[in-house]
Amino acid sequence: MENAQGIDRQKILAEVTEKLNELDELQEAEGMIENNTIEFQYNGSIYRVRKPNRREREELRLVKNKKQTQLLKDPNNVTEEELIKILLDRSVPVDIPKMRQDIRTIQQKIELLAVDITETASKPDRDKLIGEAESLRYEQLNVQYRINELLSSCVEKQLKDFIQEYLVYIVLEKKSDTDWVKHFKSYDEFMNSTNEDDDNLIYRAAHYIAALLHRDV
Amino acid sequence: MFKRRDPIRKLARSFHYQHLYARARELHGIQIFENVSDLSKIQIEFLYWLALYNRLYQDLLMKEPFLTEETINNDFLCDCYLIWEDKVKRKKELERIKNPARDYSCDKKQIDRSSKIPSVVFKKR
Numbered sequence: 001m002e003n004a005q006g007i008d009r010q011k012i013l014a015e016v017t018e019k020l021n022e023l024d025e026l027q028e029a030e031g032m033i034e035n036n037t038i039e040f041q042y043n044g045s046i047y048r049v050r051k052p053n054r055r056e057r058e059e060l061r062l063v064k065n066k067k068q069t070q071l072l073k074d075p076n077n078v079t080e081e082e083l084i085k086i087l088l089d090r091s092v093p094v095d096i097p098k099m100r101q102d103i104r105t106i107q108q109k110i111e112l113l114a115v116d117i118t119e120t121a122s123k124p125d126r127d128k129l130i131g132e133a134e135s136l137r138y139e140q141l142n143v144q145y146r147i148n149e150l151l152s153s154c155v156e157k158q159l160k161d162f163i164q165e166y167l168v169y170i171v172l173e174k175k176s177d178t179d180w181v182k183h184f185k186s187y188d189e190f191m192n193s194t195n196e197d198d199d200n201l202i203y204r205a206a207h208y209i210a211a212l213l214h215r216d217v
Numbered sequence: 218m219f220k221r222r223d224p225i226r227k228l229a230r231s232f233h234y235q236h237l238y239a240r241a242r243e244l245h246g247i248q249i250f251e252n253v254s255d256l257s258k259i260q261i262e263f264l265y266w267l268a269l270y271n272r273l274y275q276d277l278l279m280k281e282p283f284l285t286e287e288t289i290n291n292d293f294l295c296d297c298y299l300i301w302e303d304k305v306k307r308k309k310e311l312e313r314i315k316n317p318a319r320d321y322s323c324d325k326k327q328i329d330r331s332s333k334i335p336s337v338v339f340k341k342r
Binding site: 022025026028029030032033034035036051111114115117118119130133211212213214 | 288
C-alpha cells in the first residue's frame with residue numbers, strides 16, 4: 001500500500017525482512033565455521049554438536065557393522081541393487097538407471113545453458129536463459145527426489161539413516177554451567193524420546209552434524 | 218550447483234574474510250579459525266570458496282572476459298561462469314598451448330542479442 005509520499009510500506013517491510021533473514025543466515029554461518037563444533041540455542045538452553053572423536057568413531061563403526069548384518073539377515077529387507085531389479089520387473093516398470101541417466105542428460109543441458117548465460121550480455125536474454133536453466137534444475141531435482149523416494153526402503157538407506165541418528169545420540173551435548181554434558185544418557189533414552197521438542201532438537205542437531213561432516217545442507 | 222544464496226559463499230567473498238585470507242597467507246601468525254587442525258567439512262568448504270573468490274577477484278582486476286562484480290556477487294551467475302571457464306576458457310587455453318601460431322584475435326566476444334543494429338565491419342581500402 002502506498003502512502004501520500006508514494007512509499008510502498010509493504011515492499012519496504014518485505015525488503016527489510018529479507019535483509020534481516022540474510023543477516024541471520026550470515027551470523028549462523030559464521031558461527032558454524034568459527035571452530036569444529038557448532039553451538040545453538042533451543043528452548044532456552046545451549047546445545048552443541050562436534051566431530052566424533054576416535055573412540056566414538058570406533059563405536060560408530062561397530063554399531064554400523066552390527067546393524068548392517070542385522071538388516072541383511074532379515075529376509076524382508078532388500079539391497080539397493082535388488083530393489084532396482086524389483087522395480088524394473090514390475091508390470092509397470094520403473095527404470096532407476098534410466099532416471100539416473102536422465103539426471104546426467106539434464107545436467108549436460110544445464111551446463112550448455114550456463115555457457116550461454118555467461119556469454120550473453122543482454123539482461124532480458126540472459127534472464128530468459130536463467131529461467132530455462134532453473135526449470136531444468138527443478139526437473140532434475142524432481143527426478144532425484146523420486147529416486148530417493150523409490151529407494152528409501154533399501155538396506156543402504158536404512159543404514160545411512162541409522163548412522164545419522166546414532167551420531168546425534170553420540171555428539172549432541174547440552175551446556176550445564178561451564179561443562180558440556182551428553183544430552184541423551186543412553187541410546188535407549190534417545191530412542192524412547194517421544195516429545196515433539198526432542199524431535200525438533202534431533203532434527204536441528206542432525207542438520208548441524210551434516211554441516212560438520214558432510215555439508216549436503 | 219545452483220544453490221541459491223549460500224551464506225558460506227557470501228562470507229567467503231566478503232571484504233573481511235578476503236582481507237583475512239590474504240593476510241593469513243602472508244603472515245603466519247594469523248588464523249582464520251579457532252582450531253588449526255581437524256577441520257570440519259564446512260570449514261574445508263569455506264577455505265575452498267575463500268581461495269576461489271580470491272582468484273576471481275584477481276581475474277576481475279585482470280579484466281578477464283565475461284567476469285564482472287555482479288557475476289562474483291551472484292551465486293547462480295558465478296556457477297555459470299565457473300562452468301564456462303571449465304568448458305570454454307580452459308579448452309581455448311589448451312588450444313593456444315598446442316597451436317601457438319594460430320590467430321585468436323577474432324574469437325567469440327560477448328553476444329548482444331537484444332541489439333537491432335546490424336554489425337558493420339570497417340575496412341581500409
